Amino acid sequence: MTAVITTGATSVPTRSMRWKEPRRHLLFLAGVLVLWQLGNLALGQLVLPSVPSVFKALLEITLSGALIKAMGESILLLFLGLSAALAIGFFFGVLIGRSKLAQWTLSPYFSALFVTPTVALVPLVLVWFGFGLSGRVLVVILAAVVPIMLSVAGSLRDEPGELVEVARSFGVRGEIALLVHVRLRAALPVILSGFRLAVGRAVVGMAVAETYLRLGGIGALINSYGALFQTDYVFASILPLTFLGIGLTKLVSRVERHFQGWQS
Template identity: 35%
Template sequence: MTDSAAAAELDSSADVEVLGPPPRARSLVWLVRLASIIVVIGSWEFFGRKVDPLFMSYPSAIATAAVAMIQSGELGAALLSSIQTLVIGFVTASMIGLVLGLLIGRYRLVDAATDWLVNALYSTPLVAILPLVILWFGLGDMAKLFIVSLLAVFPVLINTAAGVRNVPAQLIDVGSAFAASERQIFLKIILPATIPYMMTGLRLGIGRAIIGMVVAEFFTAITGLGALIVKYGNQYDTASMFVPILTLMLLGIGLTILVRKAEDHFAPWRSVGD
């Protein structure tokens, strides 16, 4: 092979892009997903109509109740209240979890000083400390924010710490060999390698934050979507009770998609081949 031919081959190979699955495969995935949704909702509608409305509702009745709650403004006000609590609590938990996770994963002395506390708090049932939270913060928004943050912080912290520990030691050794400072090692080596673990922790933290929000709304300030669940549950209005429940599901799905988009932005190599 001549030098010019070799150069041309190198140039052509440099233009090759790594592509994801072909459009036909993506279309098939979406088709299967749509079919499964139709089957589940159709089965729910068919069998739900055969069950006493006191125990179960069905999609068409839930949709009718949702329209009525939207028109009255009840659902919108409850959703806004819950989102405020969820966003503030989750952002607070994420910041604390990411910082502490990086420190715990990187520095052995910090890990030794805090691992017992993290394990103890993570394994403590939330119900056991609810009376104490109410004594500390009362029944207002601070109690709700504390509960949301407490539940969401541990998945973020634990996954971030695990990501730091899984950074290949050879990479850190190379940085040290080239006289990189601790700050440079953190920013150039550890942080990029840990981003996928951070995003996994954030995705898990979203689910925990939603659980904490609902529990807080049940037992502290009876507001938001949790208040609607309690209200219509006490009235034995199953169709209306399902509206905030399904809203919480959609909220969790939407926030998870946002985190995935953020992961694609900050760690694009993770999405190759998806």
């Protein structure tokens, strides 16, 4: 299970993104922008807005505070959803990882949740929980909880035999103390890689919730510009969301690398 989690993560194009030669990348970026501008001339402002107009729109929504307000709401939603998903994922992960009874009775539901696209659950959440913050937070939890639960459960199932032995001989007694002091610490790298997946899915869940409910946050901002066919503003508000997703994932993988270094 643990190996499965890490391979699943590395196949996503994180690793190949290296910035060894910034000059070549800058040249390529210039080429892309020139092509974009040519596309703008050929297709028109509605289909592909010109590069300057996107930057102007970005500057304008930043200065007017609309972008900052929307991003603030989105980040708050992400924070609440991810914290709750961590708590719930940890609870069930420990339960399922350490008890076979829990594994056999509970894990099928998590598997079912994992294969169901979060988007498909949003209408149900809306009917049951309404338009409020709680409904949106629940969507983020639904998106993010399973990778956390799976990584916690999977890593606790692999017994860190030597570590447990050593801890016992140093007088760590009781299942809870062992869990906190030994098993969870040994499992940290795997749990972090599960958390990295969860962050990516949480960003998607956040966008889905905000788009479907059309209330607050960056998702609603993008869609309100989309409804007015202001394509330049749509691009200008999508870019920060993309960078938010990439930035958060990078942050977690940096923490991950830190702890991997400790273990090896």
